[in-house]
Amino acid sequence: MERLTLSLAQHRQQRQAALRWRSLRVAQVPTRDAFNRNDYLGLAQHPQVIAAFQQGLSDYGCGSAGSPLICGYQAPHQRLTQQLAEWLERDSALLFSSGFAANQCALKGFHAYYDQLLLDRLCHASLLAGLPPRKWRRFPHQSVATARQWLGEGTNSIITESVFSMDGDQAPLAEFAALPADLWVDDAHGIGVIGKGGRGAAALLPDSHALLTIPFGKAIGVMGAALVGGTAELEYLVNEGREFIYSTAMPAAQAAAISAAITVIQSPEGEQIRQRLRERIARFRELCRAAGIALHPSEHPIQTIWLGAEQLALAWGQRLADQQLDCGVIRPPTVPAGSARLRITITANHTEAAIVRLVEGLKQCLTN
Structure with a gap:
């Protein structure tokens, strides 16, 4: 490990010299003067969400004790997937421990079935990591015209976000949906906030064909994520998605809290x-x-x-x-x-x- 330690020390020195070295710091209990939190609706502190989490802990304990295919898919998980599918008008939903895991699972699972993936240049890192270089291109931010121009003769997928995390600007989703390609939208910063009823991208798209990534750690106020889409796509990931198959499922109590938060959003x-x-x-x-x-x-x-x-x-x-x-x-x-x-x-x-x-x-x- 000595060589590794030396190399890492040099890397640290370079980052520090460039003012780019980061360190963890303990965050204080949330206050009304904190302007760095993604809890847009304040649901992380909502009494109904807290009560649902507490009841779930009482009923199911602190952990799921296994992967979804072994014993980790319980009644609160089923209720949450049904709730998401109905709310966003899709066939089904698949739960993950994080948005990063959900995006990686879908990328690795589906990329082989496309001739080309076109991604907005400012897409989140979870939508970029692990892609074969020959299969994808990053079009200029928000440029529907470039995406249209780059569409190939084979099968194409366009990947974008509903709201981009660094500046809060929204994608022209309806215009992307009109292109002759499959569409996948990461709705991390849109769900709960934009669209009629807080339905995010689902409310802004002309139909229910697009695959959606729905993270639960922003406006929904909890943690984890879901892929929400067609039965065929999600059943495929249940059988082939390594991030889904080989990960411990989120606790049932967490799923119950997410359901409670969505119920508040819908009310x-x-x-x-x-x-x-x-x-x-x-x-x-x-x-x-x-x-x-x-x-x-x-x-x-x-x-x-x-x-x-x-x-x-x-x-x-x-x-x-x-x-x-x-x-x-x-x-x-x-x-x-x-x-x-x-x-x-x-x-x-x-x-x-x-x-x-x-x-x-x-x-x-x-x-x-």
Whole structure:
């Protein structure tokens, strides 16, 4: 291990010199002044979701004790898959421990059946890792015209996200769906927030043909993910998807909590929460506009301030942290060099006072 340790030490020195070395830090108990959380609707703290998790723990224990094909697929898992299929108007759903695992399972399982995969250049890393180089191309961000131009004569699949995680911009899903290719949408930042009834990409697409990745760790407020789509595709992954077959299933209690969160999203209360979220976003943008703070265009909870230099982004982040205001500092390699930014997430639980305090903190960064 000595050679490995030496090589890793050199790698660390290079990253530190470039201000790109990351370290874990213990996050504080969530407060209304935290602007770095993807819990857009505040459901991670919703009493119905917490109660469902607690009841599930009481009924089923802390773990599933096995993979889905052995003993890990229990009644709460079945209810959740049925709920997802009905809500998003698809045949079925398949549960995974994370969105990364779900995307990797589908990529590895389906790529051999396509002549070409076309991916948006800003697709998440989970949609890129492990792809054979000869099988895929990355078209310019949001460019339907380029995707159309690149379609080959054989079988094609277009892969995109509904909302992109670094800037909160939405994909032209209906235009992609109109192309003569299969469509796969990662709905991580859309589900629960956009579309009628919070149905995300499913509400914006003209039909139910597209495969959907539905992560549960953003607006749904829990953890894990599902692939939601046609029976043939999902049954294939049950039999051939290694990430599904050889992973311990999510706990039944977790599945129960996810079901409870979706029930809230579907309810009149869910619509009230989304309306409150829209109002909070509009208020934040209004205050920033008045303060001369330039925001990237977005009506999504993800709001960004492009700063360019990594040192500047780190300095803004630290100044805000010194005021007990937590925001995301995004820098390479997560984004291209020269495009470091502050990533702010507005949630339905943020108060007027918290938003005003954040804008005051941003004004201080701007003047300093």
